[in-house]
Amino acid sequence: MTANGWLQFVVYFIVLLVCIRPLGIYMARLFNGELHFLRPIENLIYRASGVRTDEEMNWREYAGAMLIFSFVSLVLTYLIERLQHVLPWNPQHLPAVGALLAWNTAASFTTNTNWQAYSNDVTMSYFTQMAGLAYHNFFSAAVGIAVAIALVRGIARRESKTIGNFWVDATRTCLYILVPLCIVFALALVSQGVIQNLHPYTIAHTPEHQTQTIAQGPVASQEVIKELGTNGGGFFSANSSHPFENPTPFSNFIEMFLIFLIGGALTVTLGRMTGSPGHGWAVFACMSILFAAGFAACYWAESQPNPALHHVAQQTSSLQAGGNMEGKETRFGIAHSALFATITTDASCGAVNSMHDSFTPLGGMIPLINIMLGEIIFGGVGSGLYGMLIYVVLSVFIAGLMVGRTPEYLGKKIESYDVKMTMLYVLIFPLVILTLTAVSVLSHAGLSSLANNGPHGFTEILYAYVSTAGNNGSAFAGLNANTPWYNVSTGFNVLVGRFLMMIPMLALAGNLARKKSIPPSPGTFPVNTPLFTILLTGVILIVGALTFFPALSLGPILEHLLLQHGTLFS
Amino acid sequence: MRTLNIAIRYTIVTTILLGIVYPLVVTGLAQLLMRDKANGQLIVRDGQVVGSALIGQGFTSPRYFHSRPSAAGNGYDATSSGGSNLAQSNQALVTRIDGDVAAWQKINPGQPVPIGLVTTSASGLDPDLSPADALYQVPMIAAARHLPEATVRSLVESHIQGRQFGFLGEPRVNVLELNLALDDLQEK
Numbered sequence: 001m002t003a004n005g006w007l008q009f010v011v012y013f014i015v016l017l018v019c020i021r022p023l024g025i026y027m028a029r030l031f032n033g034e035l036h037f038l039r040p041i042e043n044l045i046y047r048a049s050g051v052r053t054d055e056e057m058n059w060r061e062y063a064g065a066m067l068i069f070s071f072v073s074l075v076l077t078y079l080i081e082r083l084q085h086v087l088p089w090n091p092q093h094l095p096a097v098g099a100l101l102a103w104n105t106a107a108s109f110t111t112n113t114n115w116q117a118y119s120n121d122v123t124m125s126y127f128t129q130m131a132g133l134a135y136h137n138f139f140s141a142a143v144g145i146a147v148a149i150a151l152v153r154g155i156a157r158r159e160s161k162t163i164g165n166f167w168v169d170a171t172r173t174c175l176y177i178l179v180p181l182c183i184v185f186a187l188a189l190v191s192q193g194v195i196q197n198l199h200p201y202t203i204a205h206t207p208e209h210q211t212q213t214i215a216q217g218p219v220a221s222q223e224v225i226k227e228l229g230t231n232g233g234g235f236f237s238a239n240s241s242h243p244f245e246n247p248t249p250f251s252n253f254i255e256m257f258l259i260f261l262i263g264g265a266l267t268v269t270l271g272r273m274t275g276s277p278g279h280g281w282a283v284f285a286c287m288s289i290l291f292a293a294g295f296a297a298c299y300w301a302e303s304q305p306n307p308a309l310h311h312v313a314q315q316t317s318s319l320q321a322g323g324n325m326e327g328k329e330t331r332f333g334i335a336h337s338a339l340f341a342t343i344t345t346d347a348s349c350g351a352v353n354s355m356h357d358s359f360t361p362l363g364g365m366i367p368l369i370n371i372m373l374g375e376i377i378f379g380g381v382g383s384g385l386y387g388m389l390i391y392v393v394l395s396v397f398i399a400g401l402m403v404g405r406t407p408e409y410l411g412k413k414i415e416s417y418d419v420k421m422t423m424l425y426v427l428i429f430p431l432v433i434l435t436l437t438a439v440s441v442l443s444h445a446g447l448s449s450l451a452n453n454g455p456h457g458f459t460e461i462l463y464a465y466v467s468t469a470g471n472n473g474s475a476f477a478g479l480n481a482n483t484p485w486y487n488v489s490t491g492f493n494v495l496v497g498r499f500l501m502m503i504p505m506l507a508l509a510g511n512l513a514r515k516k517s518i519p520p521s522p523g524t525f526p527v528n529t530p531l532f533t534i535l536l537t538g539v540i541l542i543v544g545a546l547t548f549f550p551a552l553s554l555g556p557i558l559e560h561l562l563l564q565h566g567t568l569f570s
Numbered sequence: 571m572r573t574l575n576i577a578i579r580y581t582i583v584t585t586i587l588l589g590i591v592y593p594l595v596v597t598g599l600a601q602l603l604m605r606d607k608a609n610g611q612l613i614v615r616d617g618q619v620v621g622s623a624l625i626g627q628g629f630t631s632p633r634y635f636h637s638r639p640s641a642a643g644n645g646y647d648a649t650s651s652g653g654s655n656l657a658q659s660n661q662a663l664v665t666r667i668d669g670d671v672a673a674w675q676k677i678n679p680g681q682p683v684p685i686g687l688v689t690t691s692a693s694g695l696d697p698d699l700s701p702a703d704a705l706y707q708v709p710m711i712a713a714a715r716h717l718p719e720a721t722v723r724s725l726v727e728s729h730i731q732g733r734q735f736g737f738l739g740e741p742r743v744n745v746l747e748l749n750l751a752l753d754d755l756q757e758k
Contacts, residue, residue: 007737045587049580050572065573072577076585122649131589138588167580174584179592186596187603193624196600196608201649204612204621207749208629214610214622214648221596238642238651241692243624244610249739308664311671313682319702321740326663326689327653330638330698333740337692354692355653358663456657478655563659570661 001303002316005335009295012253012339013288016260023261024268024280030176031149031169031273038175045171056162059510062150063503065166066143070110070499073139078106080132081124090125091200097123104487109133111498112140112380114226114233114350114473115490117482126198126217133233134222141229141262142173144382147502148266149273151386154509155410156274158517163509177262178228186224188254193247196220219244227258230380232350232473240340240353241329252336252353259349263378266385274410278528283388285533290377290540291346294366299338301363302328308568324363327355338363345370348380350473357451357460357476361563364476365556368463371470373544374429380471386505392527393422393508395539399525408524411517418511421504428504430547432496433465436489437551440465445485451478454569455562459555464490469497613746621746626697632714634749635699635707638686639670642694654690677710698742701730715756725751 029035046053057065080087081102085095097105101118108115109132118124124133146169153163190196195216202214219235223245226233236242246252264284271280303323305314316322321333328337337354344351345367356364370377376388393409397419400407407414440446440461450457460476467474468490475481481490526532600608611623621627626637628646643650656663670688675681684702704726712719729748732741 004733004737011737045580045583048583050576051580065577068573069577069580072574073581073585076581119650119652130593131585134593135585135589139584167576171584174588179588182592183596183599187599190600190604190608193607193611195610196597197610198597199609202610202612202619202622204619206621206627207746207753208627208631208634210627212621212625212627212646212648214612214625215651216610218593218597220600220608221593236651236693238653238693238695241653242651243622243626243693243695243697247624249734253738306658308658309667309671311675311682312667312685312688313702314685317702319705319741320684320686320700322685324658325685326656326658327692328689329691329693329696330686330700330703330742331696331739336739352692355655357655357657358653360658451655452657452660454659456659476655477652478657559657559659567659568661568664569657569659 001299002335005299008335009339012256015257016264019261020264021268023265025272027177027265027269028272030172031269035176041175042171046167049167051167053165053168055165057165058161059150059163059506062163062166063506066147066502067499069166070143073136074106074110077109077132077136078102080128081105084125084128087125087127089127089130089198091198092122092125094123094125097128100484100487101482104491107491108468108473108494109136109231109233110140111471111494112144112229112231112348112383113468113471113494113498114231115468115475115481115494116233116473117487117490119237129222129235130218134225137222137225137229137231137233138174138178139170140231141178141225141381142170144380145173145262145266146170146382147505148382148385151389151505151509152270152273154512155412157513159515160513163513178225181228182221182224185228185254185258186220189220189223189251192251192254193243194220194223194251195244215244223255224258226351227255227349228262230259230263230347230349232344234351240351241355246353249331249336252332252340255351256340256343259343259347259351260378262381263347263384266382270385276410276528279410282528282533283392283536285530286536286540287377287388289533289537290373291342294346294370294377295339295342298342298363298366299335301360301366302334302338304360306360307564308566324358324360327358329353341367342370344474345472346375346377346379348375348383348471350467352474355477356463356474357478361456361556361560364459365552367474368459368466368552368556369544369548371466371472372548373540375470375472376540383471390422390425390505391536391540391543393418394426394543395532395536396525396527397422398539399535403523403525405523408518409527411520412512412515413518418508421508421511424504425501426543428496428500429469432493433462433469434551436465436493437462440489443485445483449480449483449486451480452569455555455559456569459559462551462555465493468493471497613750615750620750623744623747624697626695627746629745629749632710634752635704635711635745637745638696638699638703639688639690640694641690646695648695651693651695653692653694674706678706681706697744697746699745701726701741701743704743704748711752715752725755
């Protein structure tokens with residue numbers, strides 16, 4: 001670890017801190033219906049699709065609209081993939097995508113996961129990337145934000161049957177937040193060297209008289225929404241480590257900034273919309289503590305030399321980054337790789353600028369833990385906030401038990417129905433992950449995809465299901481996931497991880513909106529204090545540790561101990 | 571049924587706006603304002619594209635600086651980007667590195683090899699070497715080209731790009747640009 005590495009972390013955090021407040025306030029005004037400057041385009045979309053903007057929805061209608069829209073857009077993307085050979089912008093004449101892979105990809109992009117079981121340098125046409133995949137980058141983000149806002153409305157409203165209009169929330173998210181930021185930052189990325197064209201691949205004749213085929217494409221427009229919407233699906237296989245997706249340290253900085261921007265700003269929006277700005281900052285503080293701890297651990301682990309190597313200079317100096325450089329880019333070194341890995345898994349982004357599969361055992365465990373905690377450290381856009389609010393409700397409930405009073409959260413009594421929905425959310429996640437991992441390690445179909453053996457092989461499988469259930473999409477990429485078993489099971493997993501968790505969430509929102517507001521009393525546990533931040537952090541760590549510690553000890557922890565004793569696996 | 575009707579129409583309208591109009595607008599702006607960068611910073615010599623400043627190439631001759639090992643296809647295949655995905659605890663990784671170390675130490679006996687020179691990058695297309703990786707190769711280049719080591723060393727040093735804005739990322743040397751400069755040096 002170096003002082004310069006920590007300086008980059010500190011600068012990153014300060015820039016984020018400065019930018020989230022104005023954006024958070026802007027979003028609160030937007031969702032309270034105070035901003036209208038893009039009315040003409042909004043109305044065009046509403047009129048063309050028959051949306052009635054004055055219609056408020058209860059939680060069942062809201063969930064229904066969200067599910068039906070997700071289904072329809074999933075089907076359209078599936079069709080685009082299957083028909084790409086007859087659609088425009090396919091200069092490489094790529095054939096139609098196979099049925100199982102097309103299903104897996106459509107499901108994974110619809111759910112903000114962007115798990116990619118294919119080698120995308122030579123699989124998806126420019127048209128599929130733009131209209132099929134980048135489209136979902138916008139809308140899976142917009143759906144996540146809409147659901148989070150619906151929950152915040154549920155907390156803020158009193159004795160109300162409705163929580164907003166899904167179509168209006170999704171449209172306004174795209175038009176007022178995502179598109180303007182995307183156009184500005186896409187051009188910023190192009191200025192660093194991210195490509196943006198529709199040309200066929202270039203054939204280069206190298207100084208050693210070889211030929212090299214250089215892939216091209218509309219990358220910047222997709223790159224920017226991939227980070228801003230915490231989607232993470234790369235234009236190229238190598239994702240954000242590819243020099244055309246992420247050419248310089250500054251482009252890397254921009255991408256990391258975009259991943260946390262909306263998730264961070266939503267904590268401010270939460271505070272504003274519920275009339276308790278201090279609560280928003282208490283949640284932000286908890287996220288920041290977990291973020292810093294994750295980065296510190298990952299950065300330390302990746303700076304360590306591999307004890308199995310000899311006659312190799314692995315130490316840090318002014319001439320090299322040193323540490324574990326397998327699967328890392330020279331321009332990013334250790335600090336930017338560890339920081340990106342922490343951020344992309346704190347959020348549900350899943351973009352990578354280094355290969356997590358080649359991380360040290362403990363360094364690779366940090367991304368895994370981040371996703372296991374539910375991606376609530378800033379988190380996926382929207383999903384991070386509502387995932388965190390689940391833990392908030394749980395913390396308030398536990399605090400209530402400790403003092404023996406009915407728990408309250410911002411004036412709403414937390415009752416048995418609310419706690420049931422909360423626990424449903426908490427339990428579905430480990431249930432699908434641990435079950436599918438267990439089935440995979442016991443079956444030939446699961447084991448035949450491994451790239452590494454021993455405890456690391458177990459971690460590869462565990463990571464695949466944690467990543468897909470968490471809608472992250474990053475991978476221990478050695479695992480060959482483009483097999484019938486993994487395409488079907490991970491495709492199922494992303495849908496469970498998205499929709500089975502959103503539905504209890506919306507039910508909770510609907511139930512909270514219905515309740516009366518009661519004034520705070522001396523027995524109310526305040527949710528805007530440092531004490532609350534500590535309690536919340538503790539609950540997150542305990543729930544996460546109790547659930548997944550046994551699995552972690554079979555994977556990365558065991559691998560670390562064996563590697564320190566010189567045990568290798570062939 | 572009404573919701574399904576809305577959903578279908580909404581999906582079509584928004585696909586046109588965000589899936590087609592948006593990327594074309596960005597493409598138009600990028601081509602208008604920053605054509606070279608939007609097209610991949612291709613390097614042209616004698617009317618022929620020799621590569622991209624951003625995409626690494628494999629070099630095998632001792633007359634050229636070698637890039638890092640690459641797991642992209644058969645090495646620096648720019649249509650098959652990716653890393654080795656080998657775990658630290660994988661015997662295959664250690665065997666591969668031991669082999670590369672032995673080869674480099676034939677050129678620089680007894681000198682430990684910088685880690686970057688024996689590890690594959692994440693993309694397999696890393697265009698850069700760390701300064702340590704490049705300086706390690708100076709004796710090999712100087713011998714193959716019959717140049718004084720000091721000349722080659724100063725060429726490397728003049729090609730070191732520092733951290734961006736003084737603190738972001740790591741210092742690095744672009745391999746293709748360095749090798750083209752080597753050729754230019756001898757043509758003079």
